[in-house]
Amino acid sequence: MSEKSGIRIRIGLALLACALAILGFVFPSIQAAEPSRESLAAEYLKEVRPLFQGYCWRCHNSQKHQADVDLNSFTSLADISKAPRTWQKVLEMLESRQMPPKIAKQPNDSERDRLRLWVRSFLKTEARAQAGDPGPVVLRRLSNAEYTYTVRDLTGVVDLQPARQFPTDGAAGEGFTNAGQALVMSSALLTKYLDAGKEIAAHAVLLPDGLRFSSKTTRRDCTNEILDQIRGIYRQYTDARGKHARQLARHCLRHQ
Ligand code: HEC
Numbered sequence: 001m002s003e004k005s006g007i008r009i010r011i012g013l014a015l016l017a018c019a020l021a022i023l024g025f026v027f028p029s030i031q032a033a034e035p036s037r038e039s040l041a042a043e044y045l046k047e048v049r050p051l052f053q054g055y056c057w058r059c060h061n062s063q064k065h066q067a068d069v070d071l072n073s074f075t076s077l078a079d080i081s082k083a084p085r086t087w088q089k090v091l092e093m094l095e096s097r098q099m100p101p102k103i104a105k106q107p108n109d110s111e112r113d114r115l116r117l118w119v120r121s122f123l124k125t126e127a128r129a130q131a132g133d134p135g136p137v138v139l140r141r142l143s144n145a146e147y148t149y150t151v152r153d154l155t156g157v158v159d160l161q162p163a164r165q166f167p168t169d170g171a172a173g174e175g176f177t178n179a180g181q182a183l184v185m186s187s188a189l190l191t192k193y194l195d196a197g198k199e200i201a202a203h204a205v206l207l208p209d210g211l212r213f214s215s216k217t218t219r220r221d222c223t224n225e226i227l228d229q230i231r232g233i234y235r236q237y238t239d240a241r242g243k244h245a246r247q248l249a250r251h252c253l254r255h256q
Contacts, residue, residue, distance in 0.1 A: 034128070035121050041077035048118045049074075055100050055107050077122075084126055091119045138180035143169050146178070155213035157203055162196040 035043075052071050058064075060071040069089070074080050080087060093099035094116045100106060107115065142150060144163035151162050166189065172179035202217045214222040 034125060037077060037125065037129075040118070040122055040125060043118060044077055044080070044122075048115060051107065051111055051115055055105060055111075058104070059100075080122065081126060084123065087119055087123060091116065091123060094119065140180040140183040141185055143178045143183060145169075151200055155200065155203060157213050157215050159215060160200065160203070162200055165192050165195065 056071045059066045060069045062070050062072060069086060071090075074083075090099075094112060097112075141147075144166050147166075148161060148163045152158055152160055169177040170182050171177050172182035203213045203215070204211050205214050205222050214225055216222050216225055
C-alpha cells in the first residue's frame with residue numbers, strides 16, 4: 001500500500017467515525033425506536049383485542065369476570081391506560097402461561113407472543129410517559145422510625161425511644177412502611193403521641209437562656225450529669241495529687 005492511499009483510508013475512517021457519532025447524537029431516537037401510542041392503539045384494535053376475544057373473554061367478560069378481570073371492557077388504549085395494574089397481571093399470566101387455564105383453548109406460540117409483546121410494549125410506553133410522576137402525594141405523619149430519629153436529632157439524646165408504645169407501622173401493598181396512604185392517624189395514636197411528647201419534655205432542662213435536653217429526667221440526675229462532665233475535663237489535666245494544673249489553665253485560656 002502506498003503512503004498516499006494509507007493516508008486516504010485513515011481520513012476516510014475518521015470521517016466515517018465522525019458521521020456515525022453525529023448520527024447517533026442527532027438521531028438518538030433511531031436507537032431507541034419505540035412504538036407510538038397511535039400505533040399501539042391501532043394494533044390493539046386490529047390484532048390484539050380479537051386475540052383476547054378468542055382466548056380470554058369467555059371467562060373475563062362483564063357477566064363472568066373471573067378474578068375481577070373483565071377484558072371485554074377495554075375497548076381502547078385509553079381504557080387500558082386507566083388500569084395498568086390489571087395489565088401487569090395480564091402480562092404475568094401470559095408469560096407464566098397460567099392463562100388461559102390448561103383446560104381452555106390455547107393460543108399457539110406466535111399468537112401468545114403477539115399478546116405478550118404488545119402488552120409489554122404498552123406497559124413500557126406507559127411507564128416512560130409517567131416517568132418522574134411520583135403519583136398523588138398525601139399529607140402523612142412520620143413513620144415510627146422517622147419520628148424516633150427526628151426526636152433524637154433534635155434533642156441530641158440518642159437513647160430516647162418515643163415510639164416505643166406506638167403500634168407497629170403496617171407495610172402497605174408495596175411492602176414499604178413509609179408509604180403515605182399507610183401512615184394514618186387515629187385518635188388512639190394521637191393520645192400516644194401526646195404521652196410521647198410528655199416523656200420527651202421530661203428530658204428538658206431549663207437554663208437561664210433557654211433549654212437543653214438531658215438523657216436523665218430528674219433534676220438531681222441532670223445535675224450529676226453536668227458535674228460528671230466538669231470532672232471529666234479536670235481529670236484530663238490533673239493527676240491524683242492535683243498536679244499539672246498549669247495545663248488546665250492553658251486549656252481554659254484556649255476555650256475562653
Ligand atoms: C376457562 C376460563 C378462563 C379463560 C379462558 C381465561 N381465564 Fe383468566 N382466569 C380464570 C380464572 C378462574 C381466574 C382466577 C384464578 C385464581 O383466582 O386462581 C383467572 C384469573 C386471571 C387473571 C388474574 C390473575 C391474578 O393474579 O389476579 C388474569 C390477569 C387473567 N386471568 C388473564 C387471562 C387472560 C389474559 C386470558 C386469555 C389469554 C385468560 N385469563 C383466559 C379463568 C379463565
